[in-house]
Amino acid sequence: MTYALVLNSGSSSIKFQVIDPHADAEADPKASGLVEQIGEPQGQITLKTGGEKFTLNTEIPDHSAGLSLAFELMEEHQVGPKDLDISAVGHRVVHGGMLFSHPEVITDEIIDMIRDLIPLAPLHNPANLDGIEVARRILPDVPHVAVFDTGFFHSMPPAAALYAINAEVALNNGVRRYGFHGTSHEYVSQQVPALLGLPAQAVNQITLHLGNGASCAAIRGGEAVDTSMGMTPLSGLVMGTRSGDIDPGIVFHLARNAGMSIDELDTLLNKQSGVKGLSGVNDFRELRKMIEAENQDAWLAYNVYIHQLRRYIGSYMIALGRVNAITFTAGVGENDRYVRADALAGLEPYGIKIDPERNAAPNTGAREISTDDSAVKVFVVPTNEELAIAQYAVELANRG
Ligand code: ADP
Numbered sequence: 001m002t003y004a005l006v007l008n009s010g011s012s013s014i015k016f017q018v019i020d021p022h023a024d025a026e027a028d029p030k031a032s033g034l035v036e037q038i039g040e041p042q043g044q045i046t047l048k049t050g051g052e053k054f055t056l057n058t059e060i061p062d063h064s065a066g067l068s069l070a071f072e073l074m075e076e077h078q079v080g081p082k083d084l085d086i087s088a089v090g091h092r093v094v095h096g097g098m099l100f101s102h103p104e105v106i107t108d109e110i111i112d113m114i115r116d117l118i119p120l121a122p123l124h125n126p127a128n129l130d131g132i133e134v135a136r137r138i139l140p141d142v143p144h145v146a147v148f149d150t151g152f153f154h155s156m157p158p159a160a161a162l163y164a165i166n167a168e169v170a171l172n173n174g175v176r177r178y179g180f181h182g183t184s185h186e187y188v189s190q191q192v193p194a195l196l197g198l199p200a201q202a203v204n205q206i207t208l209h210l211g212n213g214a215s216c217a218a219i220r221g222g223e224a225v226d227t228s229m230g231m232t233p234l235s236g237l238v239m240g241t242r243s244g245d246i247d248p249g250i251v252f253h254l255a256r257n258a259g260m261s262i263d264e265l266d267t268l269l270n271k272q273s274g275v276k277g278l279s280g281v282n283d284f285r286e287l288r289k290m291i292e293a294e295n296q297d298a299w300l301a302y303n304v305y306i307h308q309l310r311r312y313i314g315s316y317m318i319a320l321g322r323v324n325a326i327t328f329t330a331g332v333g334e335n336d337r338y339v340r341a342d343a344l345a346g347l348e349p350y351g352i353k354i355d356p357e358r359n360a361a362p363n364t365g366a367r368e369i370s371t372d373d374s375a376v377k378v379f380v381v382p383t384n385e386e387l388a389i390a391q392y393a394v395e396l397a398n399r400g
Helices: 063-076 108-116 124-138 167-173 182-189 192-196 249-257 262-271 274-279 284-292 296-320 330-335 337-343 356-360 385-399
Strands: 002-009 014-019 031-036 043-049 052-058 085-093 144-148 204-210 214-220 223-227 325-329 377-380
Touching: 002 124, 002 385, 014 063, 014 385, 031 063, 043 063, 052 063, 063 124, 085 124, 085 385, 108 124, 124 144, 144 385, 182 204, 182 214, 182 223, 182 325, 182 385, 192 325, 192 377, 204 296, 204 330, 214 296, 223 296, 249 262, 274 284, 274 296, 284 296, 284 330, 296 337, 325 330, 325 337, 330 337, 337 356
Parallel strands: 002 085, 085 144, 204 325, 325 377
Antiparallel strands: 002 014, 014 031, 031 043, 043 052, 204 214, 214 223
């Protein structure tokens, strides 16, 4: 049996999974884990395999040390590269800019191109590159593949991709809509034609990726035609801690009126806003408990979240003209029946009818939650970005 190693490297963490790319989407990976607090005095590595969890607490000075220690822990439990046949390594890369529309086998030239995109993703791409360089050093004989979060949206039409700001300034600075969560929107949307019993070409659909980060996409015949995230993952829907769309004039106002610096504004809008900014919590399970306890802030935060979500659903229905399916995915989308019901409540005149019983059923994989006579089908399809990355990695490695 061959496996793929999937790496998602952040600035102070590395998430990893060892996956059989042909396994069932709902199956547990062979191994999964997290290297945390890289660069801090006390770091931590966790590994889950065979239903057990192992933890190692130690100083992790950098990504290189983090990945080496993770491999040691994997080998201790017979799930490391020395024990298993790892045929490819898939790396999640956040920003592919205008340079990448598809996953790529990593070469020195590809690394230089990802480096050229650092100005567009100053926090994410350097961390992704760290992970790539370290993993290539540790596993030099295995093909490494980069899978870009923006790739699926590369072909969006200019009317959806361009911002109405000065064209020269935009061009010189790479200012345009790139979209994110592309691997998830693509993975989930590819399963919908089979659920409908229609050819992919014939399907118009809206996908709602509602996790801690959240985004939605309008997809016609398999091609993305619009998405809510923009030049950065800050725009669009209200998220756990991110504001989503706001009037850009607010930024000038807070700089002038409250004396906030660019970094303070960045932190405010990315980390202290969204559902958390309005209610104090970003986890929807906690938010629900607060709503049940009649906490007014939680209720308001929830309503702002739903209102914005409905705005986007409505605008994508118009953009697509005819919609065959609306699909919920990610932590909130897969698990929170209240969000699903409220996002689509009262839309019977548009052919959208949720079946309350189907909607309330537990999260058991891909399923329909609309009524049999709903003209627009509504689905829940669990996302699995790691499996999608593993499949790309192995496919490209085999082609190679
Ligand atoms: P990320 O964007 O970090 O990958 P996920 O897609 O895993 O996030 O979504 C995480 C979020 O999903 C949590 O913050 C929580 O709000 C929500 N969530 C997870 N499980 C449930 C549940 N059973 N009910 C409601 N919300 C849930």
